[in-house]
């Protein structure tokens with residue numbers, strides 16, 4: 078057995094081994110405990126926050142052109158190191174390498190957007206708002222920002238946040254998921270190589286203790302969080318209680334509505350890709366297929382036929398289309414939903430538990446569950462695994478009512494060949510990100526990402542233009558250059 082490696086923190090531009098408390102990191106394809114990740118104490122976190130606070134005055138005064146240079150270089154380094162980062166992701170997360178490379182490419186879009194910081198940070202100016210008086214508004218950074226990220230996109234979600242946060246002049250303490258911490262550390266090293274001064278981006282690894290220390294630290298001005306809904310809700314409350322600005326993105330239950338006029342082969346291909354890609358461990362995975370009218374039987378038949386041909390295996394094998402789940406516990410959890418579905422009255426058409434996959438990895442086959450209804454756990458809970466539920470509804474109106482009644486509202490898609498239906502859907506649906514014949518409508522980097530309802534706590538979406546709103550505060554300056562000879566005392570309230 079190979080020697081276990083150790084992953085620590087990255088503070089002030091230096092790798093640190095961290096203290097005695099550690100957590101296990103596995104290679105999910107082999108089940109092997111490959112790495113120990115240091116779990117930061119509250120003292121470690123306070124020190125990282127102090128380092129970030131010390132770096133802030135210099136970084137906020139760094140000219141915008143120099144900040145943009147760092148982003149351009151980082152964009153280039155991400156392209157150069159795309160395969161290396163993808164392999165790091167696969168070794169700890171399990172997703173197939175091509176999917177991990179796609180994650181790096183999507184994260185790169187956010188750095189690319191940040192290269193345009195010169196325009197994103199522009200202010201406003203109004204001349205002559207009153208006689209001899211001008212007003213202008215500037216955007217200024219907040220200070221130290223905490224970024225707390227989930228396991229399922231260990232490079233992309235950190236890049237959703239840190240590019241814009243530092244481009245706007247903030248300094249950052251990033252706390253990645255303790256399940257797959259190495260990609261974030263590598264990103265921090267690359268930012269240093271791109272010219273980012275020490276202390277501007279720090280990474281502390283850890284668990285709840287580290288997160289709580291960040292939330293309670295009065296120096297931390299803002300918190301960006303992405304993870305599960307219960308944790309997002311608690312982060313939102315705790316961070317807001319100490320007066321911080323907070324955006325907390327939570328979990329999802331994404332529906333794909335298939336109308337009777339849709340092309341069923343394309344819809345089946347899209348459903349299989351979006352439900353089982355990355356083993357369903359995507360916040361934008363389709364987990365519920367809403368079959369409208371008579372499409373249900375032919376669609377279920379087509380999907381069942383396709384899933385039988387999916388190749389599941391080690392993510393480093395180019396032949397694999399789907400890898401393992403993140404942990405043995407995640408696999409047991411997913412299996413329990415499939416086991417319970419029959420008792421709840423659903424029909425398990427394809428049972429992923431029955432599929433034999435070689436080795437000791439955390440693999441499970443894909444499942445297709447038909448005749449699912451709200452009120453069943455398989456429908457109500459976010460399973461976060463390769464399980465696609467089919468809900469049959471008689472009409473468009475019932476499809477919309479079903480989606481709108483769900484408290485998660487991250488993504489949704491409609492498959493139709495009718496423009497009017499698509500337009501109505503866009504108007505009616507109460508979900509933050511909508512796809513029309515696009516199953517995973519993750520916005521490109523020039524737009525912002527975020528769900529509604531219990532998929533996002535706070536009012537600002539992540540990355541894109543809204544991230545520059547989140548990571549800056551506005552200051553309005555009113556200016557007059559009076560002639561001293563006009564000076565007089567006037568106790569009245571100033572009017573124009």
Ligand code: NAD
Nearest residue numbers: 226227228253254284285288304305308326327328329360
């Ligand atoms: P998670 O909520 O368990 O963990 C997210 C982060 O919070 C990690 O850094 C973790 O260390 C920390 N954390 C966990 N429990 C905590 C606690 N009790 N107190 C404080 N911090 C805690 O999420 P996960 O399992 O890593 O990721 C999967 C979840 O993230 C899914 O629910 C998925 O839908 C969601 N997600 C959402 C989006 C989105 O954009 N809305 C994107 C990706 C993932």
